[in-house]
Amino acid sequence: MSTTLRVSDDTKALLEHLKRDDETFDELLERLAQSEKPINVGAWSEDQADRARTAVKRSRESFER
Template identity: 75%
Template sequence: MSTSIRVSDGTKRMLESLKKEDETFDELLERLVQSEQPIAIGAWSEEDADRARAAVKRSRESFKQ
């Protein structure tokens, strides 16, 4: 089965720049989709999250001065 999708000329040029010489557009799109990793919810421990919040807070406070 085959499906057509419409993309702008600019998008096609960007895809062509990512496409390997011996790769079909289908293979390119499959590679791009597979390389995207979903965000792991809760990936940080509570301790790491607290440190990150504190760092953001310190950063914001440094701009107030």
């Protein structure tokens, strides 16, 4: 079975840049889809989440200077 997907010229150019020489667009899309891992909600402990929030806050503050 075959399906046509419409994408903008810009999107096609981005995909062509990611596509390996030896793979089809179907193989590229499959590879990209498989590389995305679902977000595991609650994977961090409260302490880990607090440390991450603090690090993000410090990082944002450093750009404001």
